[in-house]
Amino acid sequence: VRGEPLEDAMDLDDRAPSLADLSAIARRRVPRFVWEYLDSATGDETSKRGNTAALDAVRLVPRVLSPVEADLTTKVLGHDWALPVGMAPVGMSGLVWPGAESALAGAAHRAGIPYCLSTVASATPEEIGPLTGGRGWFQLYPPRDSGIRRDMLARARDSGFETLILTADVGTPSRRERQRRARLSNPMRLTPWIVAQAALCPAWSIATLRAGVPRLKTLEPYVRNAPGGTTGHIGYQLRVSPDRAYLEALRAEWDGPLVVKGVLHPADAQALDGVADAVWVSNHGGRQFEAAPAAATVLPAIRDALPDMPLIADGGVRSGTDVLRLIALGADMVMLGRAFHHGYAAFGQAGIDHAIHVLREGLIADMGQLAIASPAEAKARL
Numbered sequence: 001v002r003g004e005p006l007e008d009a010m011d012l013d014d015r016a017p018s019l020a021d022l023s024a025i026a027r028r029r030v031p032r033f034v035w036e037y038l039d040s041a042t043g044d045e046t047s048k049r050g051n052t053a054a055l056d057a058v059r060l061v062p063r064v065l066s067p068v069e070a071d072l073t074t075k076v077l078g079h080d081w082a083l084p085v086g087m088a089p090v091g092m093s094g095l096v097w098p099g100a101e102s103a104l105a106g107a108a109h110r111a112g113i114p115y116c117l118s119t120v121a122s123a124t125p126e127e128i129g130p131l132t133g134g135r136g137w138f139q140l141y142p143p144r145d146s147g148i149r150r151d152m153l154a155r156a157r158d159s160g161f162e163t164l165i166l167t168a169d170v171g172t173p174s175r176r177e178r179q180r181r182a183r184l185s186n187p188m189r190l191t192p193w194i195v196a197q198a199a200l201c202p203a204w205s206i207a208t209l210r211a212g213v214p215r216l217k218t219l220e221p222y223v224r225n226a227p228g229g230t231t232g233h234i235g236y237q238l239r240v241s242p243d244r245a246y247l248e249a250l251r252a253e254w255d256g257p258l259v260v261k262g263v264l265h266p267a268d269a270q271a272l273d274g275v276a277d278a279v280w281v282s283n284h285g286g287r288q289f290e291a292a293p294a295a296a297t298v299l300p301a302i303r304d305a306l307p308d309m310p311l312i313a314d315g316g317v318r319s320g321t322d323v324l325r326l327i328a329l330g331a332d333m334v335m336l337g338r339a340f341h342h343g344y345a346a347f348g349q350a351g352i353d354h355a356i357h358v359l360r361e362g363l364i365a366d367m368g369q370l371a372i373a374s375p376a377e378a379k380a381r382l
């Protein structure tokens, strides 16, 4: 159906047995600029490819003769989650397919896993918070202006978000060359190039395009009040490299758990001891710095530096096996960004549920191979 996600979810296990299948189907269903937005990284993308290569290189040794019952429950940041898996923040999810933020948040809540809303989402905290069952995560690109920061935090808290994720790795812009080649401007404009790409996409209609043109809705009140009222001003506002003083200010303004995302150096992780409730080891899906190492590469050193700190990790995860690989290397919870969007673009709401199902089934099968009762025991199989 033009303009609608494909709701016919019959036999998804056969049509898309892996997350790679969902990705391939999604690619056929969205215009070029959407695919380039979601899939691209920065530079020659060696960092993004390195994420999957580093995961592929991790071997876990199966055990036999000692079968155990697998329990996937994972306690992180005060909750028992149904899986050691969650949804990473993705800006402008609604560009990938209209309604993505609410579909993702609803699916995460039903499945008992965390959903993290981006500062630059196409839906507001007021719209999404109530769908998270009081357990939502709100990701903050740190505003330069403390008044804007306090207002955003109050809105997130009042909408039912519990955990604050401070993304620390966007202090300088990255070039994202593929997005430029696809003529995707920031802020996005409906240029003839964009309309032509949408027209060439059989699954899209002009209505999809109009609904999908992202409004950075959380930011709109601040843009209205800004000098010149431009999104460029907001880009300047959010492009901050937070320091210790910034973190302490945030700590004082947010009474729920505080997590810092985008950490790759053990010394940076160590500096968060006593300040953050968890550290999120991530290279932003390869989108910020071409030479950045994979989370899989740096996790063991960060785990050594911080033996008791909850560690969240992401980057290139495409199966339950990858989830166990990152846990074996030191993560407590593993997040995916692009993959759940592939599910939504491919099959609508059913596709997100299916992506979660693929991860759950993979985890159960692999935990059987490894003869481990909980995901955390994967560490013993390295």
Ligand code: FNR
Pocket: 037, 038, 039, 051, 088, 089, 090, 091, 118, 119, 120, 139, 167, 261, 282, 283, 284, 285, 286, 287, 314, 315, 316, 317, 335, 336, 337, 338, 339
């Ligand atoms: C992101 N990511 C991201 N991170 C963040 O803190 N705030 C954001 O708004 C965004 N936006 C965003 C958009 C898109 C299109 C992508 C692909 C990624 C990074 C994201 O949270 C996560 O770190 C990576 O997506 C993890 O890698 P995978 O799972 O996509 O390989």
